[in-house]
Amino acid sequence: MKNLDTKTSINWLKYASPKTFYPLAGKLIPWCVVSAVVLIVYGLYIGLFVAPTDFQQGEGYRIIFVHVPAAWFSMFLYLLMAMYAGLGLVLNARLSYMMATAIAPTGAMFTLVALVTGSLWGKPMWGAWWVWDARLTSELILLFLYIGYFSLQAAIDDKNRADKASAVLALVGAVNVPIIYFSVKWWNTLHQGASVSLMKAPAMATVMLKGMLVMAIGFWLYSIAVILIRVRCEILERDSKAAMFNLGL
Amino acid sequence: MQWHSVNEFLAMGGYAFYVWGSFGITFGCMAFELWLLKKRSQRIAQAVKQEAF
Amino acid sequence: MPETKLTQDLGTFSVLYRILARDIKVALRRQSDVTAVFFFFIIASSLFPLGSGADPKLLSTMAPSVLWVTALLSCMLSLSRMYSSDYADGTLEQIMLSNQPTVLIVLMKILAHWVLSGLPLVFVAPFIGLQFNLSSAELQILAVSLLMGTLALSLIGSIGAALTLGIRGTGVLIAILVLPLYIPVLVFGAGAVNAVSIGMSPNGALTLLGAVLAMALVFAPLASAAALKIALE
Numbered sequence: 291m292k293n294l295d296t297k298t299s300i301n302w303l304k305y306a307s308p309k310t311f312y313p314l315a316g317k318l319i320p321w322c323v324v325s326a327v328v329l330i331v332y333g334l335y336i337g338l339f340v341a342p343t344d345f346q347q348g349e350g351y352r353i354i355f356v357h358v359p360a361a362w363f364s365m366f367l368y369l370l371m372a373m374y375a376g377l378g379l380v381l382n383a384r385l386s387y388m389m390a391t392a393i394a395p396t397g398a399m400f401t402l403v404a405l406v407t408g409s410l411w412g413k414p415m416w417g418a419w420w421v422w423d424a425r426l427t428s429e430l431i432l433l434f435l436y437i438g439y440f441s442l443q444a445a446i447d448d449k450n451r452a453d454k455a456s457a458v459l460a461l462v463g464a465v466n467v468p469i470i471y472f473s474v475k476w477w478n479t480l481h482q483g484a485s486v487s488l489m490k491a492p493a494m495a496t497v498m499l500k501g502m503l504v505m506a507i508g509f510w511l512y513s514i515a516v517i518l519i520r521v522r523c524e525i526l527e528r529d530s531k532a533a534m535f536n537l538g539l
Numbered sequence: 540m541q542w543h544s545v546n547e548f549l550a551m552g553g554y555a556f557y558v559w560g561s562f563g564i565t566f567g568c569m570a571f572e573l574w575l576l577k578k579r580s581q582r583i584a585q586a587v588k589q590e591a592f
Numbered sequence: 593m594p595e596t597k598l599t600q601d602l603g604t605f606s607v608l609y610r611i612l613a614r615d616i617k618v619a620l621r622r623q624s625d626v627t628a629v630f631f632f633f634i635i636a637s638s639l640f641p642l643g644s645g646a647d648p649k650l651l652s653t654m655a656p657s658v659l660w661v662t663a664l665l666s667c668m669l670s671l672s673r674m675y676s677s678d679y680a681d682g683t684l685e686q687i688m689l690s691n692q693p694t695v696l697i698v699l700m701k702i703l704a705h706w707v708l709s710g711l712p713l714v715f716v717a718p719f720i721g722l723q724f725n726l727s728s729a730e731l732q733i734l735a736v737s738l739l740m741g742t743l744a745l746s747l748i749g750s751i752g753a754a755l756t757l758g759i760r761g762t763g764v765l766i767a768i769l770v771l772p773l774y775i776p777v778l779v780f781g782a783g784a785v786n787a788v789s790i791g792m793s794p795n796g797a798l799t800l801l802g803a804v805l806a807m808a809l810v811f812a813p814l815a816s817a818a819a820l821k822i823a824l825e
Contacts, residue, residue: 349552
């Protein structure tokens with residue numbers, strides 16, 4: 291009798307089910323954590339030991355090695371969250387919505403870090419804890435968008451409706467991010483003038499760029515790990531039968 | 540290596556508060572996030588065990 | 593065979609016009625809701641001078657921002673009303689089940705909201721602006737910017753109203769959702785008046801405001817319709 295089962299390629303579609311995604315995520319997490327630690331340590335080494343003192347800003351500029359990657363990810367994660375939200379709405383896939391929900395806290399965390407480190411960088415450089423620089427202001431508004439997402443989810447009891455409504459909100463927010471950035475930039479040039487735009491980091495030495503990139507990749511792997519851990523929690527919380535199965539009970 | 544002593548490294552050319560403050564906040568937040576998730580997983584595990592038995 | 597009134601198929605425009613007219617009529621029955629927004633604008637904008645002193649120069653400098661922000665908050669206060677009364681008595685579901693495209697129904701409701709909450713502000717703001725020592729050129733641009741801006745605010749606000757339909761404690765929640773999205777409208781609207789104050793042309797800001805309005809006209813009804821469908825599931 292011929293063996294008719296000749297499937298050798300992975301059926302990716304089955305991972306769209308939370309129940310099967312759970313163990314896959316579990317396998318990925320340790321790899322991400324380890325590589326994240328390695329890269330972040332390496333990035334710190336470059337940023338604190340290899341990169342030379344800056345001519346204009348002395349040692350204070352080293353903040354960019356955490357500030358810039360955090361800012362990049364605050365925005366990237368918002369877009370990723372919006373992508374999963376859109377995917378959820380189009381495919382009506384529960385796991386997509388769960389991924390969007392899992393991404394949000396990490397994105398908001400990086401936004402907060404970007405704002406605080408931005409302030410700590412601004413105080414010695416500009417002399418003020420807060421300046422209405424186009425980027426900082428847009429970052430602040432991004433934090434508000436994250437807060438809106440959390441608030442809406444928290445306010446709706448029905449999980450189905452919460453998923454879909456917050457997905458719509460995430461998409462509306464994502465479309466607005468470039469508009470908001472542009473409007474703030476326009477407002478900024480009208481009211482602040484050139485003095486504040488000095489903050490455009492001066493032509494960057496290769497070493498500094500390398501340090502930022504390494505840290506950024508480290509942050510990316512950290513984010514993946516944290517998001518996967520969080521989505522696993524989400525999967526367990528939503529379906530107790532799946533939870534028992536996955537926890538081996 | 541450009542740091543001539545540990546003290547010089549820690550002083551960060553006078554910007555110690557800002558530089559170490561920034562790194563502290565960044566990794567502090569990341570550690571806090573991980574800690575929160577750990578607590579959440581523990582809570583779930585407890586709740587599921589209770590339901591199973 | 594002559595068509596009787598019963599079998600006559602109502603054209604789309606006729607139906608939409610009826611929705612618009614009905615919404616305005618129904619809202620006018622609860623007059624206090626409509627006038628409350630109006631009076632809030634007047635009272636709240638008077639708070640700022642009381643909080644900061646009556647120096648005419650200071651007042652005219654802060655007037656564009658004060659008047660715009662107060663107008664923005666006034667519009668926002670009335671947002672939860674947009675769909676809630678129809679939702680409460682089941683009318684909204686009935687309307688959505690009809691043949692008419694939801695997007696157009698939503699657009700009519702937004703227009704009704706704007707006519708009653710936004711448009712009055714356009715007329716009263718120049719008078720309040722006099723209290724703030726604004727020149728007539730500034731007052732004109734204030735009115736024009738508010739005309740376009742309040743419509744944009746109603747459009748964008750309807751997304752928040754639709755998303756939070758039926759949820760308890762929506763007042764603050766709508767604010768959290770919608771205020772970040774309002775920022776471009778505020779920046780360009782107040783910016784236009786500010787431009788006139790410093791002697792520049794307001795055309796740049798007004799054009800950008802127009803662009804935001806155009807985008808809102810296209811996308812906001814879509815997003816609101818999607819949100820309404822989710823809320824009514």
